[in-house]
Amino acid sequence: MTKAPVLFQLHAISALLLFAAWPFTRLVRMLTAPLGYLTRSYIVHRSRDARLGARSPRRGWDRVGS
Numbered sequence: 853m854t855k856a857p858v859l860f861q862l863h864a865i866s867a868l869l870l871f872a873a874w875p876f877t878r879l880v881r882m883l884t885a886p887l888g889y890l891t892r893s894y895i896v897h898r899s900r901d902a903r904l905g906a907r908s909p910r911r912g913w914d915r916v917g918s
Contacts, residue, residue, distance in 0.1 A: 853861065874880060
């Protein structure tokens, strides 16, 4: 390792630090076999109605539907 280029040494050290920190981060979720991810349904994205932005925001406890 002493004869390796400095850039490679930094790369190797950063990889070792990542592997050391891995169990304490959210990256450990990759090891939990996310099988449900393969079979889950698609997420439907809908655009906002243009008229909703024209209405003034409600404040407090306004009655709904009257």
